[in-house]
Amino acid sequence: MSLGPWQVVLIVAxxxxxxxxxxxxxxxxxxxxxxxxxxDATKEDDTSDSQKDE
Numbered sequence: 001m002s003l004g005p006w007q008v009v010l011i012v013a014x015x016x017x018x019x020x021x022x023x024x025x026x027x028x029x030x031x032x033x034x035x036x037x038x039x040d041a042t043k044e045d046d047t048s049d050s051q052k053d054e
Contacts, residue, residue, distance in 0.1 A: 003011075015024060 019027060
């Protein structure tokens, strides 16, 4: 499942209508932080699991 150019344009237009141009950078920043925290948490689980196995 891949997004075509028209789908991306439609998603961006809907986001602009819903949140306005000023809120989108804040939303993306928060999304990036959340993804980073999730990635860090999964790495911690991987290292703790490998330490238990030893």
